[in-house]
Amino acid sequence: MAIAQRFSLPGCQMSLLNVHDYRMAAKKRLPRGMFEYIDRGTEDEVLLRDIRHALDAVKVNQSVLNDVSAIDTSVTVFGRRQAIPVIVAPTAVAGLVWHDGEVQVARAAKAMDIPFCVATQSMTAMEEIADRAAGADLWFQLYVFEDRDLTYDLLRRARELGIKNLLLTADTARSPKKEWNTRNGFGIPITPTVTGAVDILSHPRWLTSVLLRYVLTTGVPTYAHYPPEYRTKITRASVWDNVKLARRLTWDDVADIRRRWEGNLVVKGVLTKSDSERALAAGAEGIVVSCHGGRNLDSARVTIDVLPEIVDAVGNRMTVLADSGIRRGSDVVKYMAAGASAVLVGRATLYGAAVAGERGALGVLRILSQEIENCMAWAGRTNMDDVTRGLVRVWPNDRGSEADSACP
Ligand SMILES: Cc1cc2nc3c(=O)[nH]c(=O)nc-3n(C[C@H](O)[C@H](O)[C@H](O)COP(=O)(O)O)c2cc1C
Numbered sequence: 068m069a070i071a072q073r074f075s076l077p078g079c080q081m082s083l084l085n086v087h088d089y090r091m092a093a094k095k096r097l098p099r100g101m102f103e104y105i106d107r108g109t110e111d112e113v114l115l116r117d118i119r120h121a122l123d124a125v126k127v128n129q130s131v132l133n134d135v136s137a138i139d140t141s142v143t144v145f146g147r148r149q150a151i152p153v154i155v156a157p158t159a160v161a162g163l164v165w166h167d168g169e170v171q172v173a174r175a176a177k178a179m180d181i182p183f184c185v186a187t188q189s190m191t192a193m194e195e196i197a198d199r200a201a202g203a204d205l206w207f208q209l210y211v212f213e214d215r216d217l218t219y220d221l222l223r224r225a226r227e228l229g230i231k232n233l234l235l236t237a238d239t240a241r242s243p244k245k246e247w248n249t250r251n252g253f254g255i256p257i258t259p260t261v262t263g264a265v266d267i268l269s270h271p272r273w274l275t276s277v278l279l280r281y282v283l284t285t286g287v288p289t290y291a292h293y294p295p296e297y298r299t300k301i302t303r304a305s306v307w308d309n310v311k312l313a314r315r316l317t318w319d320d321v322a323d324i325r326r327r328w329e330g331n332l333v334v335k336g337v338l339t340k341s342d343s344e345r346a347l348a349a350g351a352e353g354i355v356v357s358c359h360g361g362r363n364l365d366s367a368r369v370t371i372d373v374l375p376e377i378v379d380a381v382g383n384r385m386t387v388l389a390d391s392g393i394r395r396g397s398d399v400v401k402y403m404a405a406g407a408s409a410v411l412v413g414r415a416t417l418y419g420a421a422v423a424g425e426r427g428a429l430g431v432l433r434i435l436s437q438e439i440e441n442c443m444a445w446a447g448r449t450n451m452d453d454v455t456r457g458l459v460r461v462w463p464n465d466r467g468s469e470a471d472s473a474c475p
Contacts, residue, residue: 086394086415093421098266100253105417108361109243115361118392121369125401126460130447138440139450144409145331150180151436156411157208162190164421166280172420173200175428184208192291197228206232214309231330238336243363318349325350340380353386360391360413378406396438404458
């Protein structure tokens with residue numbers, strides 16, 4: 068099979084045929100604390116399970132004997148045509164899964180002709196990513212700091228780089244409770260703990276190819292967009308209050324950022340119809356309907372359940388993106404059928420990058436692309452405009468009627 072890739076991993080040879088294979092390979096390669104930071108949810112991880120169950124409960128209406136010899140998976144998002152309806156989601160610390168992880172994943176996104184969203188909490192600065200992944204379509208994700216001037220400076224830098232799409236993350240009202248990360252000793256900036264040190268020493272490949280490589284070149288990795296004082300333990304305290312994520316963040320701030328940002332403004336983390344309408348009223352061009360991959364409020368509703376009503380409310384007036392839990396191309400098709408204009412993928416490309424940098428992230432994106440196409444073929448749809456709500460059956464007796472599901 069063309070998309071299968073064979074990588075040598077210490078002690079095993081495995082064919083990486085799907086996102087789950089990459090996840091298992093990433094688990095072997097990364098220190099446990101690092102892997103858990105990426106992979107797990109918060110508190111009791113109820114939402115993580117709910118996301119999977121909800122996506123699995125959505126069924127695709129199969130349609131046979133259609134001419135599906137040519138399938139076009141491309142979509143247009145904010146005026147730019149892209150090969151598949153996927154955007155690489157902003158993920159803090161992507162630079163730790165592989166040396167220069169953010170640059171590597173941005174290059175994979177470019178090779179796949181899709182956007183890559185740089186995170187505020189990235190290990191590599193946006194300018195360097197733009198330089199070393201030249202030609203990649205970069206978006207920027209903004210966390211608003213307590214110190215608004217530091218926040219506005221990030222906006223200025225993004226604007227000067229020619230970034231056109233800004234994702235304002237709105238769903239991190241508090242630092243999520245990741246008890247397992249407290250236990251396994253992982254944190255950013257990396258600080259020495261006995262548990263963390265034992266964990267790292269028992270993953271020598273990661274230690275030498277990622278951590279030591281940073282230490283010997285650019286120093287201990289930390290958040291590249293934070294002020295330089297944040298990088299050393301001694302001076303960190305002096306800027307800590309300034310770079311804490313703003314606790315008092317309201318729709319007035321969205322309107323304020325709207326005034327300061329000429330490009331497209333997208334509010335990330337919307338889960339209700341009323342908040343989608345408030346985002347529209349604040350002047351946003353888009354929203355990401357997102358339950359943050361199960362990493363914030365553990366008792367939140369899942370994206371796929373709320374997406375249709377939000378699309379019905381604002382979908383013809385703004386761009387509605389969606390994310391959380393995408394591990395198969397069919398998950399992408401389900402979100403698209405529910406009305407998303409495109410989806411964001413977080414962990415999947417991180418697993419890929421953890422296994423083989425750019426090559427691994429690209430491997431994952433190719434697998435998703437192939438699976439999207441396969442799923443569309445079985446559903447008898449040859450382009451994304453035809454991936455409509457009638458394609459799926461969500462809940463018993465719901466919208467996906469037999470008549471709706473007939474092919475165009
Ligand atoms: C390791 C990791 C770090 C993340 N960091 C951020 C972040 O800094 N800002 C943000 O808006 N979302 C962040 N997210 C959430 C993603 O943007 C996205 O909403 C989520 O990962 C989608 O779910 P998925 O991982 O199941 O695809 C992070 C996700 C992961 C896995």
